[in-house]
Amino acid sequence: MIYPSTTGKADGKDLRLRTLESVWIQGKLKMWGRWSAINSSPKAADMFKRLLGKYVVNQDDLSKALKALRKKGCSSKELESWVNDMLQGSRHSSLVFCTDDEGLIMDKVIASVFRKSPRLLRILEKRYQEKMSLREIAEEFNESHPDLSFMTCRRRIDAWAGMAELMLYRPMSDAFDLNSERFYLQNEPVTG
Structure with a gap:
C-alpha cells in the first residue's frame, strides 16, 4: 500500500516520509528507545x-x-x-522522555507492525535502543555479508530504516489519535 503521506516515484522505488513526518516518527522512536x-x-x-x-x-x-x-x-x-x-x-526538549503508558502504546504498535518483519525490528532496536548509527549498523551488516560492498550495505540499511519508519508512521499516528495528514500545508496538493 502506498500511503498518501509519502513522496517518490509512482512505481514505489523511492517511497519516503516527508521531513516533518520523518522528524515526528524519529522523535517517537527515540522516546521509545529510551523508555x-x-x-x-x-x-x-x-x-x-x-x-x-x-x-x-x-x-x-x-x-x-x-x-x-x-x-x-x-x-x-x-x-x-x-x-x-x-x-x-x-x-x-520536553519530548525526550515518555510515560509508561506512551511507551507501552509505542511498543504495541511497533510489535504489531513488525511481527512478520523481525529484521526490520532489529534495525530499529539497534538504532534507537542500542544507539548505533546507521553507519555502524551497515558496518555490522557488511561484516556478516563480506560479499557485498560497504556502500551496498550502507544503502540497504538506509533504505530499510526509512521503510521501517514509513511503515510505522500511520499506525503510530492512529495510536495517538493524531491526524496523519497534519503536516500538509493548506495550499499543498495531496497525492494519493
Whole structure:
C-alpha cells in the first residue's frame, strides 16, 4: 500500500516520509528507545524515574543504578554517554522522555507492525535502543555479508530504516489519535 503521506516515484522505488513526518516518527522512536532501555533494568528505572520527577538523586541511588546497568553489560563509557545525552536532551526538549503508558502504546504498535518483519525490528532496536548509527549498523551488516560492498550495505540499511519508519508512521499516528495528514500545508496538493 502506498500511503498518501509519502513522496517518490509512482512505481514505489523511492517511497519516503516527508521531513516533518520523518522528524515526528524519529522523535517517537527515540522516546521509545529510551523508555525501553530504562525499563530493561528495573533497579535503574526507579532511579531514573526519581531523577525525572525530582531532579534530585543521591549518590547511593546513582551507584545502585550504575551497578545494575553494568551487570547488564553496559560499560562505564556507554553509561556516561547515555546519561549525558539524556541530560542534554532534557534541557532542549520536553519530548525526550515518555510515560509508561506512551511507551507501552509505542511498543504495541511497533510489535504489531513488525511481527512478520523481525529484521526490520532489529534495525530499529539497534538504532534507537542500542544507539548505533546507521553507519555502524551497515558496518555490522557488511561484516556478516563480506560479499557485498560497504556502500551496498550502507544503502540497504538506509533504505530499510526509512521503510521501517514509513511503515510505522500511520499506525503510530492512529495510536495517538493524531491526524496523519497534519503536516500538509493548506495550499499543498495531496497525492494519493
